[in-house]
Amino acid sequence: MDTELKIIGYARSDFKNRSETPKQGCEGGIEAVLEIDEAYLEAMDGLKEGSEIILLTWMHAADRSYLKVHPRGDETRPKRGVFSTRSPDRPNPVGLHPVTITGIDGNKIRVHPLEAIDGTPLIDIKNAYSPKA
Template sequence: MRPRDHAGKPARLLPIGVIRSSIKKRSEAPKQASEGAPDAWLEVRPLVARALDGLKPGDEIIVVTWLHRARRDVLQVHPRSDPHRPLTGVFATRSPDRPNPLGLHRVTVREVAENRLRIGPIEAIDGTPVVDIKPVLCAIQRP
């Protein structure tokens, strides 16, 4: 059996939730979470709320977001918006502007409340769609 070629066919992502943050504008967001980003609430759609079972305060997770205010036509940027730095391909940067603007945010779960997680720090803007949540797994120790 040959695998089907899916190149060039549209992928479909459905948001599982949304970020509720005090950051309202892209210009207010720090470049990275470690640069003063606040905690925020991740509200999961009730239809998928049972998928939160097993998460608890103190857990580290990766939140995958769709950077809905990003420009998808940008292929090169000046890193950290510094015009003194040379133009660099977006795949070599953490720029939100890129062909498929997925954001990866490593955060700590602070609180679990029904279909909501208080997480942080996270630099996502209020209203940012969440497309997945994954646990951070510890490295396996070798003897």
């Protein structure tokens, strides 16, 4: 079984650390640029401005030791298992980000709204709606 992840690119964002980043893109995400590695340019065929996509990222600043967290970081709420939350702190910190493509220029894809910090590795892009994809 091959479980190796391939980094296909990186998010370039004005968010520089977790403390300034919203919990979800719809809560203050910004326009950001995905820089796709040249080796994966062919995989971009079919992407277009206005398309809704889902980004899968590797949340590299996450703490992988957590199994329980306070939901949304609110310490007044009791801890629950990370699998019932969207916390970045989890055994495998895979991020899920629904965004819209606002532009494409070569290997750069501009998207909105993204809440990933600058330099976040991109592990996949999926079509958000794929009945015919």
